[in-house]
Amino acid sequence: MLDKLRLSIAKASGKSASLLSKVGPGGGGNIPGYVFSRVGDNESISSLASELKYGSILVTGTNGKTTTTTLLIKLISQDVQIRRSYENNTIHSILTAMLKQDGDLGVFEYGIRNKEFGIPDKVQKLIDPVGVVYTTISPEHSQVNNVKNSFLAYYSAKTLLSKEMKRGVIVANCDDPRTALIGLNKEKDVHVNYFGINITDIEDFDSKPIKCPNCGEILKYSHNFLNHRGFYSCECGFKRPEPNVKLVGAELNPDSWKLSIEGDLYNYAISKNVQFSLELNVPPFGLHNIYNTLASITAYASFTPKVENIEKSVKNIFDNLDMSFIPPGRFEIISYDNKHIGIGQGDNGDAVKVNAMFIKPYCKDSVEFIFTTPDEYEDDIFRDQYEVVKSLNPDHVIVVPGRKSIDKAREYYEIIKKDFETADFYPLDYEEMDKRIEKLTELAKESKYETIIMTGCGEEQAMWESIKRNFINR
Ligand SMILES: [Zn+2]
Incomplete structure (x- = not known):
C-alpha cells in the first residue's frame, strides 16, 4: 500500500516537473525523471518500468x-x-x-x-x-x-x-x-x-x-x-x-x-x-x-x-x-559541382576510419583531406585519426582546429606538415563558430580536387550539421 502511494506521489511529482520543464529554460528535458527518482525510491523505479x-x-x-x-x-x-x-x-x-x-x-x-x-x-x-x-x-x-x-x-x-x-x-x-x-x-x-x-x-x-x-x-x-x-x-x-x-x-x-x-x-x-x-x-x-x-x-x-x-x-x-x-552531423557523401564531398563527424579513430572506408571507392583521381583536429590532452585520438588520414594518401591536406585549442591544432599541423609539405593550416576560432562553419564550407566548395573528405572532431549539431546544410536541403 505504502509502495503504491509512493509510486503515485513520485509519478505526480515527475509529471508536474514536466510542466515546469516545458516553460523553463532549455535543457530541462530530463527533469521529470530526475524528480521522479528523487521523490520515489528504487522500488518506484522498478514499478514504473514494469508498467x-x-x-x-x-x-x-x-x-x-x-x-x-x-x-x-x-x-x-x-x-x-x-x-x-x-x-x-x-x-x-x-x-x-x-x-x-x-x-x-x-x-x-x-x-x-x-x-x-x-x-x-x-x-x-x-x-x-x-x-x-x-x-x-x-x-x-x-x-x-x-x-x-x-x-x-x-x-x-x-x-x-x-x-x-x-x-x-x-x-x-x-x-x-x-x-x-x-x-x-x-x-x-x-x-x-x-x-x-x-x-x-x-x-x-x-x-x-x-x-x-x-x-x-x-x-x-x-x-x-x-x-x-x-x-x-x-x-x-x-x-x-x-x-x-x-x-x-x-x-x-x-x-x-x-x-x-x-x-x-x-x-x-x-x-x-x-x-x-x-x-x-x-x-x-x-x-x-x-x-x-x-x-x-x-x-x-x-x-x-x-x-x-x-x-x-x-x-x-x-x-x-x-x-x-542518420543523426544530425553524421558523415555522408554529397555530390556537388562534379565533386564528391564527404562531410561529418569523426570524433575517434574508429569513426574516421569508417568515414574513410565509406569514401574510398570515390577516391579515383585527386583527393583532399580537410582534417578537424582534436583538443589538448587528446594526442592519442590524434594519433589514431592521423593514421587514417595517411592511409587515404591524399594529394592535399588542410588542417583546422576541431575543438577549442588553436595552439594544440597548430602543434598537430606541424606533425602533419612533416609528411605533407603542402598542407595548409586555418586557425579558425571556436568562439566564432559561424566563421569556422563558413570557411569550412567555402574550402570544400572551392576545392580543386575531385574527392574531398572533411572529418575529425567537432560538435555534431553546432558544426557538422550546419556545414552539411550549406550543401543539402532536407
Ligand atoms: Zn583467447
Missing part, C-alpha cells in the same frame, strides 16, 4: 547506438506502441520517457562510459530490460571529468548492463569479439541472437593486432571487415559465433545498395524461433550502417509480437529509407 507490458530494450555500444535505436524505433513502432529516448547516458532520460509517453514496449539508447560515471548494474536491476543490444565496443580514449578512462573499466561497464539478466534476449555483434564474448558468457541464462556479415567483399585496408577479450593473447583473423570486426579465433578456444542474422550478399552500386539478409532467431514474444529472408534496396550509406541495419533488424525480429510481419515491415522501412535517418 510496460512487453518490457524495455536498451541499446548500447561505442559507435552506432543512436542510428540503431532510430532504425529499431522505425521498425518496431509499426507493430507496437513504444516509449523511447535517444542520445542520453542517464537513467533520468529513460525514466522521463517512461513517465511522459505511452506504450507497451520501451526502446532506450543507453551509452555508459564507465562504472564511476554510469550505473549500468543498477540500471539493469531497476529497469530489468528484456533486451540489451550491443552494437560494437571500441576504445574511445575518452576522458570523463579529466579522468583517463581505461578500456577495461569501460568494457566491464558495458558487460554489467546485461550481466544479471535472467530472462529476455541479448542482441550482439558476432563480428566484434568484445560484444560476442558478452553474448557467449550469457548463453546459459538468456537467449542470444547474433548478427554479422557473412561475405568477404568488404575488407579493411589497415588493421592492427587485437587482444582476445577472453585470455589477452593476440587474436587470429582470417578476414577483417573494419578494425576489430571480422572472422577471428584464439588458441584459448574462443571464436566468432555463427550469426543468427547475417548479410549474405551485397551489390554496392554508386546510387543504391542491394543487401541480402537471412535470419533464423529466437523471438521473445512468441518464445519460438522465426526465419526470414530479405532483399533490401538502401541508399549507399557506408559499412557502419550495414551493421546498424543488421543490429536493428535483429533486435526488431527478436521482440516484435507480430512475427508474420517481419519481412514486410523491414522492407517497408528500408526500401523507403533516405539519408535523413
Whole structure:
C-alpha cells in the first residue's frame, strides 16, 4: 500500500516537473525523471518500468547506438506502441520517457562510459530490460571529468548492463569479439541472437593486432571487415559465433545498395524461433550502417509480437529509407559541382576510419583531406585519426582546429606538415563558430580536387550539421 502511494506521489511529482520543464529554460528535458527518482525510491523505479507490458530494450555500444535505436524505433513502432529516448547516458532520460509517453514496449539508447560515471548494474536491476543490444565496443580514449578512462573499466561497464539478466534476449555483434564474448558468457541464462556479415567483399585496408577479450593473447583473423570486426579465433578456444542474422550478399552500386539478409532467431514474444529472408534496396550509406541495419533488424525480429510481419515491415522501412535517418552531423557523401564531398563527424579513430572506408571507392583521381583536429590532452585520438588520414594518401591536406585549442591544432599541423609539405593550416576560432562553419564550407566548395573528405572532431549539431546544410536541403 505504502509502495503504491509512493509510486503515485513520485509519478505526480515527475509529471508536474514536466510542466515546469516545458516553460523553463532549455535543457530541462530530463527533469521529470530526475524528480521522479528523487521523490520515489528504487522500488518506484522498478514499478514504473514494469508498467510496460512487453518490457524495455536498451541499446548500447561505442559507435552506432543512436542510428540503431532510430532504425529499431522505425521498425518496431509499426507493430507496437513504444516509449523511447535517444542520445542520453542517464537513467533520468529513460525514466522521463517512461513517465511522459505511452506504450507497451520501451526502446532506450543507453551509452555508459564507465562504472564511476554510469550505473549500468543498477540500471539493469531497476529497469530489468528484456533486451540489451550491443552494437560494437571500441576504445574511445575518452576522458570523463579529466579522468583517463581505461578500456577495461569501460568494457566491464558495458558487460554489467546485461550481466544479471535472467530472462529476455541479448542482441550482439558476432563480428566484434568484445560484444560476442558478452553474448557467449550469457548463453546459459538468456537467449542470444547474433548478427554479422557473412561475405568477404568488404575488407579493411589497415588493421592492427587485437587482444582476445577472453585470455589477452593476440587474436587470429582470417578476414577483417573494419578494425576489430571480422572472422577471428584464439588458441584459448574462443571464436566468432555463427550469426543468427547475417548479410549474405551485397551489390554496392554508386546510387543504391542491394543487401541480402537471412535470419533464423529466437523471438521473445512468441518464445519460438522465426526465419526470414530479405532483399533490401538502401541508399549507399557506408559499412557502419550495414551493421546498424543488421543490429536493428535483429533486435526488431527478436521482440516484435507480430512475427508474420517481419519481412514486410523491414522492407517497408528500408526500401523507403533516405539519408535523413542518420543523426544530425553524421558523415555522408554529397555530390556537388562534379565533386564528391564527404562531410561529418569523426570524433575517434574508429569513426574516421569508417568515414574513410565509406569514401574510398570515390577516391579515383585527386583527393583532399580537410582534417578537424582534436583538443589538448587528446594526442592519442590524434594519433589514431592521423593514421587514417595517411592511409587515404591524399594529394592535399588542410588542417583546422576541431575543438577549442588553436595552439594544440597548430602543434598537430606541424606533425602533419612533416609528411605533407603542402598542407595548409586555418586557425579558425571556436568562439566564432559561424566563421569556422563558413570557411569550412567555402574550402570544400572551392576545392580543386575531385574527392574531398572533411572529418575529425567537432560538435555534431553546432558544426557538422550546419556545414552539411550549406550543401543539402532536407
Ligand atoms: Zn583467447
